[in-house]
Amino acid sequence: MTKSLSDLTIFAARTGLTSRAFSSFDLVTACLDRIKQLNPEFHAFLALNDSALTEAKAADLKISAGEDLPLLGVPIAVKDNFLTQGIVTTAASKVLDNYLPQYDATVVKKMKNAGAIVLGKTNMDAWAHGSSTETSDFGPTLNPWNSNYLPGGSSGGSASAVAAGMCPAAIGSETAGSIRQPAAWCGVTGFKPTYGRASRYGVIAMASSTDSPGPITKTVADARLLAGVLAGPDPLDATSSPRPAEEILAPGPDLKHLKIGLPASYLLPQMRSDVKQLILDAALQFEKLGATVTEISLLDPKYSIGVYTIIQRSEVSSNLARFDGIRYGHDRSAFGPEAKRRIMLGTFALSSGYYDRYYHKAEQVRTLVIRDFARAFTDVDLIIGPTSPGPALPVGASLNQPMFGEMEDILVEPSSIAGLTGINVPCGFVDSLPIGLQIIGPQFGEAVVLSAAAAYQNSTPWHEHVPVL
Amino acid sequence: MSWQMVLGFEVHVELATASKMFCGCPADHFGKPPNSQTCPVCLGLPGALPVPNAKAIEWCIKLGLALDCRVNLFSKFDRKNYFYPDLPKGYQISQYDLPFCHHGQVVLSNGKTIRITRVHMEEDTGKLQHATVDGKKVSLIDFNRSGVPLVEIVTEPDFDNTADAIEYLKEIHSLVRFLGISSADMEKGTMRLEANISVRPSGQTALPDYKVEVKNVNSFRFIKKAIEFEVARQIKLLESGTRPLQETRGFSESRGETVSQRTKEEAKDYRYFPEPDIPPFRFTQTQVGDWQKQLPLLPAGIRAELISRGILPAKAAQVASDPGRYHMFTKLTQSGFDTVKAVDIINNIPPDISNDLDKIIIWAKSKSATGTTNPAQLRVLAQKVIAANPKVITDIKSGKTQALFFLIGQMRREFPDLDVPSAQSLLKDLVG
Ligand SMILES: [Zn+2]
Numbered sequence: 001m002t003k004s005l006s007d008l009t010i011f012a013a014r015t016g017l018t019s020r021a022f023s024s025f026d027l028v029t030a031c032l033d034r035i036k037q038l039n040p041e042f043h044a045f046l047a048l049n050d051s052a053l054t055e056a057k058a059a060d061l062k063i064s065a066g067e068d069l070p071l072l073g074v075p076i077a078v079k080d081n082f083l084t085q086g087i088v089t090t091a092a093s094k095v096l097d098n099y100l101p102q103y104d105a106t107v108v109k110k111m112k113n114a115g116a117i118v119l120g121k122t123n124m125d126a127w128a129h130g131s132s133t134e135t136s137d138f139g140p141t142l143n144p145w146n147s148n149y150l151p152g153g154s155s156g157g158s159a160s161a162v163a164a165g166m167c168p169a170a171i172g173s174e175t176a177g178s179i180r181q182p183a184a185w186c187g188v189t190g191f192k193p194t195y196g197r198a199s200r201y202g203v204i205a206m207a208s209s210t211d212s213p214g215p216i217t218k219t220v221a222d223a224r225l226l227a228g229v230l231a232g233p234d235p236l237d238a239t240s241s242p243r244p245a246e247e248i249l250a251p252g253p254d255l256k257h258l259k260i261g262l263p264a265s266y267l268l269p270q271m272r273s274d275v276k277q278l279i280l281d282a283a284l285q286f287e288k289l290g291a292t293v294t295e296i297s298l299l300d301p302k303y304s305i306g307v308y309t310i311i312q313r314s315e316v317s318s319n320l321a322r323f324d325g326i327r328y329g330h331d332r333s334a335f336g337p338e339a340k341r342r343i344m345l346g347t348f349a350l351s352s353g354y355y356d357r358y359y360h361k362a363e364q365v366r367t368l369v370i371r372d373f374a375r376a377f378t379d380v381d382l383i384i385g386p387t388s389p390g391p392a393l394p395v396g397a398s399l400n401q402p403m404f405g406e407m408e409d410i411l412v413e414p415s416s417i418a419g420l421t422g423i424n425v426p427c428g429f430v431d432s433l434p435i436g437l438q439i440i441g442p443q444f445g446e447a448v449v450l451s452a453a454a455a456y457q458n459s460t461p462w463h464e465h466v467p468v469l
Numbered sequence: 470m471s472w473q474m475v476l477g478f479e480v481h482v483e484l485a486t487a488s489k490m491f492c493g494c495p496a497d498h499f500g501k502p503p504n505s506q507t508c509p510v511c512l513g514l515p516g517a518l519p520v521p522n523a524k525a526i527e528w529c530i531k532l533g534l535a536l537d538c539r540v541n542l543f544s545k546f547d548r549k550n551y552f553y554p555d556l557p558k559g560y561q562i563s564q565y566d567l568p569f570c571h572h573g574q575v576v577l578s579n580g581k582t583i584r585i586t587r588v589h590m591e592e593d594t595g596k597l598q599h600a601t602v603d604g605k606k607v608s609l610i611d612f613n614r615s616g617v618p619l620v621e622i623v624t625e626p627d628f629d630n631t632a633d634a635i636e637y638l639k640e641i642h643s644l645v646r647f648l649g650i651s652s653a654d655m656e657k658g659t660m661r662l663e664a665n666i667s668v669r670p671s672g673q674t675a676l677p678d679y680k681v682e683v684k685n686v687n688s689f690r691f692i693k694k695a696i697e698f699e700v701a702r703q704i705k706l707l708e709s710g711t712r713p714l715q716e717t718r719g720f721s722e723s724r725g726e727t728v729s730q731r732t733k734e735e736a737k738d739y740r741y742f743p744e745p746d747i748p749p750f751r752f753t754q755t756q757v758g759d760w761q762k763q764l765p766l767l768p769a770g771i772r773a774e775l776i777s778r779g780i781l782p783a784k785a786a787q788v789a790s791d792p793g794r795y796h797m798f799t800k801l802t803q804s805g806f807d808t809v810k811a812v813d814i815i816n817n818i819p820p821d822i823s824n825d826l827d828k829i830i831i832w833a834k835s836k837s838a839t840g841t842t843n844p845a846q847l848r849v850l851a852q853k854v855i856a857a858n859p860k861v862i863t864d865i866k867s868g869k870t871q872a873l874f875f876l877i878g879q880m881r882r883e884f885p886d887l888d889v890p891s892a893q894s895l896l897k898d899l900v901g
Contacts, residue, residue, distance in 0.1 A: 083516045096515070103509055105516060202516040208745035238520045238747050315745055318548050321559020322513045326610075350550070350740035359742055 005030035007165040007466070010074055010222040017063055017073045024063065024073030024117070027168075028056040031075050031119055035166045038469060042142045044151075044161040046080050047088050048120035055117045062115070070229055072115030077161045077170035080121040081128055082108050082213070083202040087118065091204045092136040093126040095323050095334045105202025106237065107171060107213045107230045114229040119167050122157030126336050127320065128173065128206040130154055131181055131405035132398035135338045140395065143186060144467040145433050149392040152182030152408070154206075158216045159186035164469060169217040169226055175207045176308050176416035177387075177409035179214045180424040184387035184436025187426045187465065189457070190216045191223040191450070193248070194443045195419035196241040198227070199234030205319040207312040208239075210416050219463055220425060220454040224249065227446065243444060252451020255289045259380045260452070261296035266385035266411055275435055278428035279386050282437045282456065286384070289455050296380060299372045303365055304414040305406045310349050310362035311417070317346025341402055370418045373442070382452055383440040386411055387424045391433035415440045423453045426462035434465070471671040472707070474700045475680075476634055476664060477626035480641050482532075482651045483593060483659040484525050484618040490592045491519030491562065491616055498613035499657050503598075511616035513557030518746050521546070525618035526569065526590060526750070528650040531760050532620060533570025533588040535644055535767055540757045541567050545749035546590075550740040554610055555595035563591035565741040576769070577636050578782060584625040593617040620651075626665065626676060631693050638662060638689055639790065643768050647792045655687040662692050667713070668703040679715045683727055686720045695720040699727050771795060778808045787816050797826055804830055805844040807888075844891075847884070851895050854879045865900050873897070 005027045008016065016022050032052070039045050049055070052075060059073035078084060081091040083101035090096040108118065125135040133141040133156025141156045143149040144164035151160040155172030159182035162170050172179040174192040183190025191214045198213040205211060215226035232245035262283050267276050283293045320343055325331035335343070349358040376383060388408060398404040406413070415422050420440055427437035437456070441449035457463050489496050492510035509517035530540055547565035573585030595615040599608050622641060628634045642660060645653045653660040663684050667677040683699055686692045703713045718727040743749075766774075768789040775785035788798050794815055801811035814833045822828040834846075854876050855862060864872040876896055881887050 089515075091515075099515070101516075102514070200516075201518050204515045205746075236520060237518050239518075239745075314742060318550050318560050318740070318742070321550060321552070322515070322557060324552060324554075324559055326554055327557075347740065350742050352738045352740070355740075355742065 004034055004165060006034040006167060008168055009218045010071065010168050010225055011219070013074050013168050014070075014072075018068070020063075024056040024059040024075075025053060027073065028052050028075045028117060028119070031167050034164070035120070035161075038144075038164050038166060041147060042144060042160050042164055043139055044122055044141050044157045044164065044166060045077065045120045046090065046092065046123050046138055046157070049084075049087055049118045052117055052119055059115060059117060067115075069115035070225060071111060073117070074115070074169070075117045075119035075167055076111060076226075077119045077122050077158055077167045078108060079124055079155050079158050079170070079172045081124060081173060081204040081206070082171065083204070084108055084118055084121065087121060089121065089204070090138075091127050092124045092138055093334070093336065093339065094137040095330050096328060097137075097330070099328055101202075103202060106199035106234045108202065110229055110232070111171070116229075122155070122161055122170060124157055125154040125338070125405075127204070127316070127339050128154035128175060128178055129316070129338045129342055129405075130398060131177060131408045132393075133157060133160075133182070134395070134398045135336065137336050142395065143392050143433075144469060145187060145392070149394055149433065150185065150397060152185035152388070152392060153405070154178040154182075155190075155216060156182045156186075159183050159188055159190065162186070162188045162216050162218060163467060165466065169215060169222055171213060171226070171230065172216045173203055173206075173211055173213045174416065175210045175212075175312065177405075177412035179216060180387050180412050180422060180436070180438055181409055183216055183424040184426075184434065184438075185392035187434030187436075187462070187467070188216055188218060189220055189223050189426075189453075189463065190214070190424040191220075191227055192416070192422050193227055193231055193446055194241070194421040196239050197243070197248070197421070197444070197446065198230045198232075199237040199240045201234055201236040205315075207315045208319065209311065209315060210308075210419065220423070220450060220457045223423065224450045224454070227450075241444070247444065248446040248450070250447040252448045253381075255286070255291045255452060255455050258291040258382060258448075258452060260286050260291050260293045261376060261380035261383045262293055263296050263298040263376075263383060263385055265298055265300050268389055268410070271386070271389050272430065274430045275386060275390055278430070278435050279384070279437060282427045283384065285456060285460060286452070289459060291452070293384075294380065296376055296383070298376055298383070299369060299414070301410045301414050304369055304417055305403075305410060307362045307365045307369065308413045308417050309345075309403075309406055310358045311366065313342050313346035314349050314359050315346070316342045317344075317350065338402075366417050369414055373415070373418045373420060377442040381441070381448055382445075385438055385440075387436035387438040388412075391430050391435055412438065419443055421446045421449055423449050425453050425457050426465070427460070428462055429465070434462070470708070472668050472700075472704045473629055473671045473673075474696070475626045475667045475669055475677060476628035476696065477624045478622075478628075478634070478638065479663040479665070480622045480638065481661040481663070482620045482622070482641075482645050482653060484528055484620060485649075485651050485659075486522055486525045486528070486618055488522060489616040490522050490525055490590070490618040494616065496617045498617060501613050503609070503611040504613060506613045507615070511557070512612055513559075513615075519562060519744075521747055522618060527760060528648070529588065529590040529618075529620045530569050530752075530757065531648055531764060532622070532645065532650060533573060534757070534761050535648060535764055536570070536573035536575060536585050536588060536622070538570035538573030538585060538588055540570055540752065542752045542754070542757070543567065543749060544569050544752070546744040546747045547741045548744050549591075551737070553594070554608065555597050555615070557595065557612060557615060561591060561594065562744055562747070564589040575637055575640055577633055578786065579633070581633060583627045583633070583637050586623040586625055588620060588622050591619050591621060593619045626667075631696050634664070634696065635689050635693055638692065640768065643790050643792075647765060647767050647795075649765075649792070658687070662686050664692060664696055664699075666696060666699045666703070668700055668707060679713055681713060681715070681727075682717045684717055684719060684730070691720055691722060694725055695727055698725060702727070775808065775812065780808065780812050784812050784816055788812055793824075797829060800826055801830065801833065806833065847880075847887075847892065847895060850880050850883055851876075851892065851899055855896070855899055862900055873900075
């Protein structure tokens with residue numbers, strides 16, 4: 001496939017727009033063309049913004065007038081669990097198949113205020129319940145590297161769209177791996193800010209205590225730029241941090257002063273040796289860049305699966321209660337099997353007599369996980385490891401596997417339940433499928449994570465590989 | 470066999486804050502067009518998040534302090550999960566194991582202490598209206614009330630008679646109004662009474678193994694009737710060897726009877742868990758101390774003060790029953806009426822002028838002109854008597870202080886119930 005404007009990064013697009021090499025109208029047209037061409041096969045988008053071209057023209061006028069905003073004229077795809085005023089928002093569930101939001105999610109509003117154009121809404125596991133995008137009520141998204149494979153999830157549509165060059169960038173949301181794992185499987189950059197760094201207002205809630213919006217991009221530089229726009233305190237979200245978004249954009253320390261930990265427990269016994277080797281290569285690369293890499297011990301990530309499963313199911317059972325069949329046009333039979341399973345499990349876990357045994361205990365273990373990371377971060381600045389146990393899995397792999405997501409997200413769940421920040425960057429290929437490296441930082445340590453990730457990315461070629469389509 | 474009632478209360482009070490508990494919509498919903506005061510948050514739309522109203526929390530804690538409660542310095546909201554069409558999120562944000570306030574007490578006039586279990590904060594629900602639209606019977610939902618701040622005050626089952634119960638409820642009613650945190654209007658539903666009633670053999674200390682909840686009673690008179698009816702009903706059942714059902718009952722005003730609404734033999738499982746959308750609260754002792762200091766003079770304090778000034782407890786209670794009355798009382802004392810007179814006036818105001826302070830003062834003055842004294846009139850009279858008796862004044866000035874009583878006698882002709890000591894000091898002042 002010939003190169004298109006839609007293959008550009010945000011930075012390259014902005015350079016082209018401000019130098020008038022092309023217009024926002026050209027850029028959006030290129031994206032729409034690419035979507036038209038590829039979406040029937042990959043099914044990354046569930047809906048397009050009908051007025052994207054009109055908005056592009058308006059952006060071009062502003063650019064001509066000399067207006068300068070970080071995302072002015074750049075089309076960005078939005079995961080379908082972010083409310084977008086006037087664009088149908090379904091969270092990939094038939095329960096909301098014609099739901100037209102009355103307001104924009106805070107991060108969508110921020111993105112628009114920064115000049116971005118909402119290109120369309122991307123596919124996901126219904127209600128974000130999954131790690132494959134195979135449980136979408138509207139059919140699965142496929143992996144641009146090989147359409148027999150899954151893109152990961154739940155932000156699989158966003159990751160697939162960015163990897164296939166349907167848009168310069170996308171936003172996703174992560175509850176436990178939902179940005180980093182699909183980014184790993186699709187060979188793109190996926191950044192999860194600290195819990196509370198970006199507002200959850202207007203994000204259809206999955207697990208309220210871990211949901212974090214964040215960017216999926218082609219480069220770390222783009223992730224940093226986009227995250228800087230999305231982040232910041234929101235008076236409409238009581239759990240949003242008062243810390244200023246600019247912290248994310250602060251220059252990180254020199255790699256020569258960085259101590260990086262590689263937890264032995266994250267190189268799982270069942271992991272393929274070629275995948276392990278890519279992670280060890282990445283560690284070596286960090287040493288070459290001047291950082292000190294040491295092996296560290298962290299709690300076995302398996303404990304986080306139990307914690308996450310209980311807390312997430314419990315919160316889901318309550319968060320989905322508002323879709324009670326009275327409003328939104330459908331009764332509760334419109335819920336898919338995965339949502340029903342999670343509602344039942346969460347309802348059970350919160351039932352009187354079981355609360356202490358399950359939810360309460362899970363919260364206690366969660367505290368231990370948080371302390372375990374805090375202890376580790378007294379010795380090292382960052383933690384690295386594989387994002388996923390292996391490359392993308394074939395289509396159908398998640399079917400009849402209720403714990404599929406938890407097993408695939410085992411390496412990102414601990415940092416999610418601890419509310420930490422982390423990023424996935426591509427670090428090589430096995431079987432012509434991308435492998436992702438994750439870099440985890442302490443809460444509000446985004447600047448350090450991003451600078452280390454940028455240094456790694458700028459010294460490796462992996463992010464430059466694009467699928468042949 | 471003789472029986473004893475076991476009674477406790479749950480009282481809900483809607484706070485009169487400007488905005489709702491978790492969003493910016495106006496909290497005053499009475500008589501507003503349906504669904505005109507709503508937003509994504511109080512409609513429970515997808516993606517909307519609650520942001521707690523700091524004023525409502527402060528008021529809840531102040532009410533707790535006024536009820537002699539302990540304040541939890543670490544507190545949080547919880548979700549109470551249940552399905553009802555007027556509950557748009559499918560859960561109510563309430564408080565479970567860490568209410569803002571707990572372990573308080575109210576001391577009744579007979580010296581008996583009623584233990585307050587807890588005072589917690591929650592949100593109100595919407596309202597269902599059953600109507601016929603285009604010939605079809607439908608249920609309509611008005612969400613104006615959804616999310617209005619609601620405080621719940623729960624007592625231990627410490628009551629064994631209705632007189633104490635009514636005194637307690639009236640105390641809560643006036644306390645809330647003195648704090649200025651709610652209109653506490655039972656007709657409008659801004660104060661709602663719920664009685665938990667059971668009966669046990671006299672002398673038994675263990676609580677009965679059932680209780681009946683009587684809800685939706687909107688006056689003190691009716692709650693008294695409801696309790697009396699319910700106790701009689703339960704005794705009758707127990708005497709025939711039947712344990713009354715654990716249930717919720719309403720009160721039919723026309724029949725003067727309680728009626729079964731729903732039986733709940735097992736405790737309902739609300740699957741409480743900490744509200745993940747709202748971080749927990751940490752208060753400091755200083756903050757709580759400041760709130761304590763900010764409390765206005767409250768009914769108990771007013772009663773004690775009046776009683777110390779010689780007012781009968783029942784009369785003192787009347788003045789302290791309502792902030793409006795107390796306000797008039799202070800205005801009257803400021804206009805020169807002494808405590809006894811002011812209390813007397815307050816407790817005898819003709820209903821047609823009961824809301825108009827100026828009219829009350831005029832009325833009170835005219836009343837004292839025909840029998841009761843008033844300092845201003847007393848002064849005019851004293852001056853008149855002094856002017857008419859120059860010789861007596863000379864006598865007084867030359868040291869014959871007993872001559873003062875001649876003047877007092879003159880004044881008494883006009884004002885038979887004259888307060889002698891105050892007339893005496895007034896005359897001394899005027900004569901010099
Ligand atoms: Zn509202």
